[in-house]
Each structure stands twice: as structure tokens, then as C-alpha cells.
Amino acid sequence: MDTFVPTFTGTDRTIVIVVGVVALVALAIAMVLRAQVLAAGTGTPRMQEISAAVQEGASAYLGRQFRTLAVFVVVVFALLFVLPADSAGERIGRSIFFLVGAAFSAAIGYTGMWLATRANVRVAAAANTEGRERAMQIAFRTGGTVGLATTGLGLLGASFVVLVYVGGAPRVLEGFGFGAAMLAMFMRVGGGIFTKAADVGADLVGKVEQNIPEDDPRNAATIADNVGDNVGDCAGMAADLFESYAVTLVASLILGSAAFGAKGLVFPLIVPAIGILTAIIGVYITRARANESGLATINRSFYISAGISAVLCAIAAFTYLPSNFADFGDNFAGIAGNPAVIAFVSVIIGIVLAAVILWLTGYFTDTNKKPTQDVARTSLTGAATVILSGISVGFESAVYTALVIAAAVYGAFLLSGSLFVALFCIALAGCGLLTTVGVIVAMDTFGPISDNAQGVAEMSGEVSPQGAQILTDLDAVGNTTKAITKGIAIATAVLAATALFGSYSNAIANALASAGEAAADAADGMASFVSNIVSPNTLVGVLLGAAVVFLFSGLAVNAVSRAAGAVVYEVRRQFREIAGIMEGTARPEYGRVVDIVTRDSLRELATPGLLAVFAPIAVGFGLGTGALAGYLAGAIGTGTLMAVFLANSGGSWDNAKKLVEDGNYGGKGSDAHAATVIGDTVGDPFKDTAGPAINPLIKVMNLVSVLIAPAVVTLTVGSSSNTAVRIVIALVAVAIIAAAVIVSKRRASRLEA
Amino acid sequence: MDTFVPTFTGTDRTIVIVVGVVALVALAIAMVLRAQVLAAGTGTPRMQEISAAVQEGASAYLGRQFRTLAVFVVVVFALLFVLPADSAGERIGRSIFFLVGAAFSAAIGYTGMWLATRANVRVAAAANTEGRERAMQIAFRTGGTVGLATTGLGLLGASFVVLVYVGGAPRVLEGFGFGAAMLAMFMRVGGGIFTKAADVGADLVGKVEQNIPEDDPRNAATIADNVGDNVGDCAGMAADLFESYAVTLVASLILGSAAFGAKGLVFPLIVPAIGILTAIIGVYITRARANESGLATINRSFYISAGISAVLCAIAAFTYLPSNFADFGDNFAGIAGNPAVIAFVSVIIGIVLAAVILWLTGYFTDTNKKPTQDVARTSLTGAATVILSGISVGFESAVYTALVIAAAVYGAFLLSGSLFVALFCIALAGCGLLTTVGVIVAMDTFGPISDNAQGVAEMSGEVSPQGAQILTDLDAVGNTTKAITKGIAIATAVLAATALFGSYSNAIANALASAGEAAADAADGMASFVSNIVSPNTLVGVLLGAAVVFLFSGLAVNAVSRAAGAVVYEVRRQFREIAGIMEGTARPEYGRVVDIVTRDSLRELATPGLLAVFAPIAVGFGLGTGALAGYLAGAIGTGTLMAVFLANSGGSWDNAKKLVEDGNYGGKGSDAHAATVIGDTVGDPFKDTAGPAINPLIKVMNLVSVLIAPAVVTLTVGSSSNTAVRIVIALVAVAIIAAAVIVSKRRASRLEA
Secondary structure: OOOOOOOOOHHHHHHHHHHHHHHHHHHHHHHHHHHHHHHOOOOOHHHHHHHHHHHHHHHHHHHHHHHHHHHHHHHHHHHHHHOOOOOHHHHHHHHHHHHHHHHHHHHHHHHHHHHHHHHHHHHHHHHHHOOHHHHHHHHHHHHHHHHHHHHHHHHHHHHHHHHHHHHHHHHHHHHHHHHHHHHHHHHHHHHHHHHHHHHHHHHHHHHHHHOOOOOOOOOOOHHHHHHHHHHHHHHHHHHHHHHHHHHHHHHHHHHHHHHHOHHHHHHHHHHHHHHHHHHHHHHHHOOOOOOOOHHHHHHHHHHHHHHHHHHHHHHHHHHHOOOOHHHHOHHHOOOOOOHHHHHHHHHHHHHHHHHHHHHHHHHHHOOOOHHHHHHHHHHHHOHHHHHHHHHHHHHHHHHHHHHHHHHHHHHHHHOOOOHHHHHHHHHHHHHHHHOOHHHHHHHHHHHHHHHHHHHHHHHHOOOOHHHHHHHHHHHHHHHHHHHHHHHHHHHHHHHHHHHHHHHHHHHHHHHHHHOOOOOOOHHHHHHHHHOOOOOHHHHHHHHHHHHHHHHHHHHHHHHHHHHHHHHHHHHHHHHHHOOOOOOOOOOOOHHHHHHHHHHHHHHHOHHHHHHHHHHHHHHHHHHOHHHHHHHHHHHHHHHHHHHHHHHHHHHHHHHHHHHHHOOHHHOOOOHHHHHHHHHHHHHHHHHHHHHHHHHHHHHHHHHHHHHHHHHHHHHHOOOOOOHHHHHHHHHHHHHHHHHHHHHHHHHHHHHHO | OOOOOOOOOHHHHHHHHHHHHHHHHHHHHHHHHHHHHHHOOOOOHHHHHHHHHHHHHHHHHHHHHHHHHHHHHHHHHHHHHHOOOOOHHHHHHHHHHHHHHHHHHHHHHHHHHHHHHHHHHHHHHHHHHOOHHHHHHHHHHHHHHHHHHHHHHHHHHHHHHHHHHHHHHHHHHHHHHHHHHHHHHHHHHHHHHHHHHHHHHHHHHHHHHHOOOOOOOOOOOHHHHHHHHHHHHHHHHHHHHHHHHHHHHHHHHHHHHHHHOHHHHHHHHHHHHHHHHHHHHHHHHOOOOOOOOHHHHHHHHHHHHHHHHHHHHHHHHHHHOOOOHHHHOHHHOOOOOOHHHHHHHHHHHHHHHHHHHHHHHHHHHOOOOHHHHHHHHHHHHOHHHHHHHHHHHHHHHHHHHHHHHHHHHHHHHHOOOOHHHHHHHHHHHHHHHHOOHHHHHHHHHHHHHHHHHHHHHHHHOOOOHHHHHHHHHHHHHHHHHHHHHHHHHHHHHHHHHHHHHHHHHHHHHHHHHHOOOOOOOHHHHHHHHHOOOOOHHHHHHHHHHHHHHHHHHHHHHHHHHHHHHHHHHHHHHHHHHOOOOOOOOOOOOHHHHHHHHHHHHHHHOHHHHHHHHHHHHHHHHHHOHHHHHHHHHHHHHHHHHHHHHHHHHHHHHHHHHHHHHOOHHHOOOOHHHHHHHHHHHHHHHHHHHHHHHHHHHHHHHHHHHHHHHHHHHHHHOOOOOOHHHHHHHHHHHHHHHHHHHHHHHHHHHHHHO
16 A cells, blocks of 8 residues: 555645644643633642642652653664664654654643643632632633643644655654654653652551541642642643544554545544634533532533534535545545545544543442442442452443443444555544543543642641532542543554554555565555464464553552652651651651652653563564564553553542542541542552553554564565574563563562662 | 364274273272272361361252253253254264263362362361371372362363264364363352352451451351352362363364374373373372471472473373374475474473463462562551552563463474464473373362361361461462462463464364355465454454453452352341350351352352353354454453463462461551451452453353354355344344343342342
């Protein structure tokens, strides 16, 4: 299919420029929303002081994180520069746009964090003096800023690449997506370790040992805990969703270009541009009605904007796309169906998928629904039953979510008899999902901001009980919206990965063709490639793919435990050595805990990060393309289930605790409460560290595979095959992973000693 | 490959008869060992009374279980009778040997339970009066009986089928393996639910609420708890390992016959026959040395018998097999390598795999090793850290185990350039693993017997502190051996499933050929079959396969929670309504708890059982053979990781609790102890219900796929293709699964109301 070189008509070029303008409009509106948020009242001096400490800690962490990651970025930049591509221009463009993708990802993360740390005190102040509606509005507008910035930057980057590179866009976009995904993965892992190490450490000493409430200013880890909410749940999440947006878009552009040339490059840009327009509407119509739960408000604006998106996408499909495949060229004459209808239905599948996941995740994690209420009730029989029931909820909801995603993939696949068109349909369903990302990010950012506002209020001690109750309610809504975002993010991961799987096959086919094999076109290439896919080789790949997901999750959970241990020792030391903390006469050294967590999380993020990048290299070069295909499939399958399981069991435990704290089953201080606190602590690294990082993990591994595929084929078949080099590369990759795992285990032993 | 019809020479026939005789010898020696166990002293009247109550409860449960399962067996027998096969004789043989496999599986389970319930009191008595060596000897000989019966019956069945059916043996063996696997799966699930519902229920009321020790006779659930050890850990485990044995053997015979004809049918019988001989040696040489841990004794006899097996297999390979592939016939002239060497190395790979898993699992779960000691130490910071560290240990060990298994599969695969020979090598590695099953079963049975002996001792109150300490030590060894068995069982599952995956492809190829497609030979058939395997279809299959493993695990854990809830209410009721229980003046009604658990576990086993049988039917008929292949791969990959994770995290929590009970970190009654009890309770359904049932689950799903493959192909391609019928079958299967899940959830709501 590489022979299909797209050329733009004047209309096509105009549309791409319009899309770029829409992206710029989104960024401009984000600035307006930002100004509105910053204009809100900033509360009492004490609240401002706390907020300033959180801002400082978060900035310091992100600054150090970016310096650490710069090393990785430079190394990968150099490797990408070396990897073969169709032309030198594409190779250089790919490397440069890798940097752009990484920079955008970082910028989005930084923006999200910057604004969130300023919004928290404003939300707390509003809850205290202006009431629930106003507090919710500020929180949601902050989310809107991040949401529009995420989608605006993603679309701007993609439309720019398409405009400049046209036919060479796919290679360059691979770099862009890879940069975004790699940085997001590191930010998810590092931020996730930070936030949960601080949270778990604070809880273990504060709630469990000293019996003081969460966010109590006597606990030296409270500021670190609040910093964590911002660097993990805000910065990490924003980067993650930016990456989901960018990679899904990239996958559809790659496949669209391969399948349909120019129109296939343009249509996937139109759909998310529509999404931006409706996200703007969504953000502005979000207004809480009296006596309505926060979740109902958010859901309403989601459904309204999704509905508008669907209508606009229908108009776009039927005006821009032809009604007959033959109009694309002679190659397409044999394909049945109406392309406009097929494209429209694909997009609708994506939008419906988002809505179903929203509903499903809400059902499984909301405090008003049966599953979480069941988990809360098991607190009467102790912590063990809380853990078991939360695990059951997680398993069950993971299965339903996977079934829904599988149905969407299969539905899109059934739309066309041609494999490449079917793959493009799946990518378009991803684009449909993307139309909701603006609102989704807004919803998600809502979570950490309410959480933090609650922290600021609690620490300042200057918020009225009514104000505190408002913030508690908003926080519970935030737990559910966070779980929903993770569900949506993993759905984009599956759709993007399935589409990338297709471009992986295409990369193999092209490489086989240029290696002088019989594979003259993609269909032949694919048949040749798959001839050994049923072999045990592939099954070994599937097993390894599943294993990487488990290893990655285990490493992340372990990193949190280790870093939390360091926090525990430091907080205990401060209680012991600084007289007067418990009486409130002396202030703990908050900054020291922030420093410790910063140092530890940056050290811990290396191992899982290296695993994600080097495992596909080891499998690909070591066992070949068949095993690598199996590996990706195994990682996608297991990763999807594991990610949803971790996110939803964690969300459910957190809200079960909230239910007990609201006075059910004995309320705060009862045995039931202690049991749910244990559940929540177990859930913390599940839902905020390991679970969300699986989403960028899947995409990083897929993109690495697409990037190395030509090199693997070159070393495997044809005249330049070289088994020794292939094996050496694989062994080096294995050695890097093994060294990273061993070093992180050594460190653990040293810490414990 | 179906054209290769094996014919036996006189030597071949003689060898098969000798194998059958070896199987009979194993059964005879099992009888001798049984008599030796029964001849041991039976302790005090109080101990005998308790033991009798356990025997009665266990027999009653198994009796009712078999009556329940009879319905399933009859239905499947009828379905098998209808499914197409090459000839009517094979079809009838397959159905009949399905019954034989199921009956053997049941018989092994029943025998294991019967002897274990009699051995427990004898081990307790020996520990009390004759010391550690004698107690260990009785426990290990009981295990030896079950081990030799398992291997003897498995080999007897297989050699009989080979002798009678020769060329038709593969089809008939599919029935034999399927019967064994299906019954084992139900026994694993039902027994697993029973044992853990009773255990968790007993602990929740006894240890947590009433603060009385485990196995205290005042707890109404103690007898049920001990019954559970026998029906779950003994009967379920024995049936499971019989199934592993039978299915692995069946897979190698099917592939051997397809690849090499007569010699391919005979050699896979010789290897396990050698295993039986060395197992007999292993059982007789197991003698505890002074000051040696129980695990060291068991490991020594394992390594000695494995070494002997290796030597004998080398002799068998080099005398029976030719040194050149061309000797098998013209078809094989092009294949490089020495068949004898290749076969020998395959078997060695299997034996080494068993040894590595033994070592690895021992490392991760033994009380003397770092991982479990780390888990125990985290008890100082509370239950949440115990849970998290146990989960980390589980994830990590699952990854290493999966890597080892993957390496074995890949290693065997590399032995030959011909795909079918490579598949046969993988199956032969499975046979190598089988040579250790006799000793493995003996080791495993050791676990529940020591656990039960401890229960009998505690309840009778008539065992000296020294005797009690001996039993506690043996119980800790038992926890590790149980985890090891699960590791070995899952390894056999992967090897057998990979091999069956090959025969699945073969079944598709044959069916395509007879459907009049171009696929005249297996290679063409396979290429045609795989032409759409990289399509999204397959990825959807992988996702569904992973989802089924999660759903199955969630259902099993949930079932335990529900059944344990019923136990809690009953025990509480007895404490409340029967005056004098706590003072020891009145006796609780043990039988009522046994009845409740029996009823609940039989009701609960239906849903996961139906899922295992009908999910592949729904995927195969609904989405086609490509998706079904993906489904199997996904289930194998995720299932392997999940099974080891559940087994090892559970084993590690159990032994962490033992470490604390031995006086570390505050000992019994401390907060640390409470934290490890929570870990152990969470781990109970992990390691004894959900985890071990995944092994037969994988095999049942694989065998169902092999059995339905021809029908799926007939309905998909060729003149008799019929989409409507295909879709209706899939929808009926989906409806059955959905109905089962909904009914089990309804029941849950009713119970809670």
C-alpha cells in the first residue's frame, strides 16, 4: 500500500488549514478560561500560604522530572535518527517531531499542574463563601482549560505535519506520537509514584499510627500529598490524555493515508476539529442545577456535546466523502458500500463507546450505585472482605469494559470487507472517541482539583462545615470522573493499538518488499508475514506480552511501597525529633518530605520506563516479527483488562471509604472505617500509579514495534540478513531490562537495611 | 497430515502393552502404600471421632457433587455424540472415552479424599507419639498413593486407547482428555469454593470476632473447614493433576500420531512410563534426615527421581527412535537433525522446566526465603502494606514463571525447522514434565494432610506442644509444596495448550480440505486459515480470551465471598442461640455448616463451569476460527500469569502469617498478626479457588475449540456454509453464559437482603 502517494487538492489544503485554525481557537479559549479561573477569589492568607507551598513543590518536582527525562529524550532522538525510513527528509522530520511530541506532552502536563495548583485554593474559597455552584464552576473551567489545551495542541501538531509533509506525514507522525507517548508514560509513572508514595506514607503514619485526620497540618507529608495530586493526577493525566489524543490521531492518519490517500489524511482531522467545537460548547453549558449531583451535571454536558458531535460528523462525512469507493481510484472499485456511511458509522461507534464506558464506569465506582455500596457494606466483616469485594468489582467491571471495547473494534471491523478499510474504520472509531476528549479532560481535572481544594480547606482550618461538605461531595464525584477518564483512555489505547497493529503489518510488508522478497504488495506481504503466526513462536510472544503487563504493574506498585516507606520513616522522625508538632505549636518540615518523594520517584521511574521501550526491541530482534505481533496482542489484551481492573477496584475502594465516612456502617473512627481505609490504601497505587500508566505503556510498545519493524525484517530476510547482529541487539535490550530490575531490587534491599 | 495413518509393528504393540503393565504396577503399588498408611496408629478416641466427622462430611459432599455433575456429563456426552468426526467408530469411541476420562478423574479425586481423611488422624497421632520422621513418612506415603494412582490411571487409559484404536486414537483421546479436564475443572471450582468458604467463614467469626484460635472446637465451622481441605485441596487437586497428566499425554499422542505415525504414538507413552518407575523410587527414598527442613527432603527425592528419569529417557530415545528423519518415510526426508536427539532434548527441557519451577516457587513462597520474609515484615506497617507486598510478590513470581515456561516452549520449538515436528517437541517437553507428576502429586497431597492433621490435633486438644510444633512445621512446608504443584500444573497447561493449538490448526486444515476448499494439505490449510489472523478479528479474540480469565477469576472469588457470608451468619447464629458454646459445655452443630457449604458450593460451581464450556463456542461460531485462535492465545497468556500470580501471592501471605505466628514481629495476637491474617484471608480464594481452577479452564477451552473446529469450518466455508445457523449457535451460547451470570448475581442480592 506504500505506493499510494497522497496529493492534496486546493480544497483539501484549505480544510487542513481550517482545522489548524480551529486548534488555535481552542488554545485561545483555553487562555480565556484560564484568565477567568485566575480572576476568582483566592481565600484567606492561610489558604494562600498552603496553596503557595503546594505550587512550589509541584513546580520543583516537574522541573527536576523534565531534566531527568531530557536524557531519555536525547537518547531516543539519536536512536530514531539512526533507524531507517523511506527518505532522509522523513527520517529527520520523524526525529524532530519526536521532540515536538515530547515537548507538547510536557507542556500540557506543566500547564495542567500550574493551573490546578492555583485553582485549588480558589475552589476552596468559593466553596467557603460563594457556594457549591461557583466552586464547581471554577473546578470545571480549570478542567476546560486543560481539555482545550490538550486537544488544541494535539490537533495543531497533527494538522501542521499533514500540511507540510503530505505523503511523508505517516513516518513523521510516528515520531510525533512516539514522543508524546513516551513522555506521557514517564510522567504517568513518575507522577503516579510521587502522588501515591506521599499519600500512602501520609496515611500510614497519620491515620493509622497517630490517629490524626487526612490533610492534618501536623502531618509532615500533607504538603507532599497535595503536591502529588497535582503532579500525578493533573500533570500525569493531562500528558496521558494528550498522548491518547495524539497517538489515536496519528494511527488514523497513517492508516487513512495508506488506504485512501488525501481524503484519508484529511477526514481524520475534521472529526476531532468538530470535537473541539463541541467541547467548547460542553465547557460553557456545564452548570450545576440545584439538588443535582455533580456527576449528573457533568454527564449532561457530556451527552449534549456528544450528540452535537454526532450530528456535525454526519454532515462532514456526507459532504466531504464520496458515496462510492470507486471514486477513490481504480484500486477501490471492488469494495462494496458507501464510504460516507461507513465513515460516519465508524465515528458514531467511537462516540457511543465513550458514552457506554462513561455509564459503565460510573455504575461501578459511584457512591450512589450498588457495586460500591456493596463494597462499603463488606467493611462490617473486616478489611479482608473489603479487599476481596473490591477485587471482584474490579475484575467484573474490567470484563464488561473489555467486552464493550471488543464489540466496538469488531463492529468497526465488520463495516468493510477490505482489511485496510476495516482497519481505517477502527481508527476512525478512535477519532469518534477523540471528539469527547475535551470534555473528558475537563471532567478528570475536576478530580484532583476538588481533592486538593479539600486538602487546602482542611489544612487551613478556615473553611466552614458547609464549605467542607461541599468539597467532600465534589471529591467523591472526582473519584468517579477519574475512573471514567481511565476507562476512556484505555479504550483509545485499544483502538489506536489495533490500528497501529495494522500499520505494523504494513511496515513489515513494505520492508519485505524492499528486502527483495516475493512480497510485492501488502496483501502478499501480509500473507508471508503471517505464515508463521500460528506457530508456537507467536504464542510465546503472547505470553511475554501478558508478562510485561504484570511486570510493569508489579514494578509500579513496588516503587510506591518503597517510596512510601521512606516517607513513613521521615514523618516518624519528625514527630519524634521536633517537639510540639502534635500540640500544633511547632510546624513540621514539609519541604523535606517533598524532596524525598521527588528524589525517589524520579529514581523509580527508570525501570518501568526502560522495560516499556526495550522489551519490544528484545522480542522483535530476538524472536522475530511473528513473536512481536503476538507480544503486542498479548500486551493489548492483558493490558486492557489489567488497567481497568486496577482503576475501577481502586476507585470503588476510595468511594467505599467515602460512604463510610459519610456516616454509614459506623462512620469515621469505627472498625468499618479502618477496614475501608486499608482498602483505599491498597487501591491507591492500583488506580493512580500502575493502572493509568498501562495506557501509555501499550502505545509506547506499539510505536516502538512499528518503528523497529523494518530493521527487524532487514536483519531477518533477504540479502542483508544478519542473525548475529539481530541476536546481539536483543541481548543488549534484555541486559538493559535485567540490569534495571536488579538495580531497583538492590536499592530496595539497601533501603530496608 | 490426516493422511498419515499409523500402523503398529509387533514391537510397537508389545511396547504399548508393557506400558499398560507398568501403569497396572503403579496402581498395585498404590494399593500397597495405601495399606501401609492405613496400618498406622489412629490416635486417641477423641481424635478418631473428629476424623470420622471430617470423613463423613467429605464423603457426603463428594457424593452430592458427583450427582450434580452427572447432569453435565450426560449433556456433554450427548453433544459429543452429535459433533462430526472422521468415522462413526471414532465418534462413538470419543463419547465413550469422554465418560471414561470423567470417571477416572472422579475416581482419583474420590480416592485422594478418602485416603487423606484417614491419613490426617494417623499423621497427628504419629507426630504426637512417634515424632517428626514418622509423621512425615505417613503424609508422604499417602501422597505417593495418590500420585501413583493418578499417573497409573492416566497411562492405563491412554495406552488402552492407543492399543485399541491406533490410527483413530487421536479423536478418541480428545474425548478422554476432555472428560478428564471437564470433571477436574468442576471439582477444582466446587471444591475450591467449599474449602475457602468454610475457611474464610470460620476465620471471620472465630479469629476476628470471637478471638478464638484456628480449628478451635467451639467454632461451628471447624469441621467444615477440615472437610474443605480434603474436598478442595485433596480431591480437587488430584483430579486436576490427573487431568494435566491425561491432557498433556493426549496432546502429545495427537501430534505424535499426526507427525510420525506409530512411533509418534508410542514414544510419548514410554516417557511417562519411565516417570512412573522413577516416581516409585522417589516415594520410597523420601526419608527425612535429622535437622533437615521438610522441603529439603522433598526436594531431594524430586531431584533424584528427575535425574533417573532423564537417564532412562535418553536410553529409550536412542534405542527406540531412528537417528534420521528419512527413516520415518519420504515425507520427512527434507527435515534436518537426529530425531532421537531432538526427542531426548525435548524431554529434558520438560524435566528441567519442572525443576526450575520447583525452585522458583519455593523461593517465592518458602518461609526461609527473602520474598515471604519481606511480606511478613511489612506487617509492621499494617494490613495494607501486607496486601500490596504480597501482590508484588505474586506479580513478580508470575512473570518469572511465565518467562521460564516461555523459554521452554521456545526452546522446544527451536529444535526443529518443521512446524509439526516443533509442535511435537513441545508436546514431548510436556511428557518430560509428566515424568515428575507422580512425585509432585505426592508432594502436594502432603499439604492438605498436614493442614488437616494440625486441625485434628488442635480440635482434640490431646496433642503435646512438641507434636503440635511438628505439625505446624509440616503445614508450612505444605503451603510451599501446594504452590509448587500449581506452578507445575500451569506449566503443563501451557505446554499442552500450545500443542493443542497445533492440533486446532490441524483440525481446521482437515476441515477446510473436506469442505472442498483448495486446502489439500495441512500447510495450505494453515496458510488459508491464517490469512486473516493479523486482522482485528484476532485481536478481538485475544481481548476476549483475556477477559474470560478475569471473569472466571472474579466469579470464583465472588462465589467464595458469598458462601463464606452464609457460613458467618450460621456460626454467629449458633454462638447466639446455643448457650454454653464459648464455655465449652455445649457442642456446636458442625453438620449444619457442612450442609450449608455443600449446598452453596454446588450451586456456585455452575456459572464458572458453563462459562468455560460455552465461551469458546460463542467465540468460534460467532466470530470464526481466526478470532477463536486469538481467544485461545489470549486465554493461555493471561491465564498463565493470573494463575501463578494468584497461587504465589496466596502462598506467600499464608506463610507470612506463619512467620508471624512463629513469634516474629510481635507473634500471635499482635497487630502484625492481625495484618497477616487479613492477608491470608484475601489469599485464600486466590490460591485455592480461582488460581488452581485456571489450569483446567485453559485445557477445557482448548479441547472444546479442537472439538468444535470442524463444525465451525463446515458452517463458514464451502457448500454447506450456513451463517444463520452459526450465529444462532453463538447467540445460544452467549445467552447461556449471560443467564448463568445473571442468576448468580440475583442469588447474591437475595442472600444479602
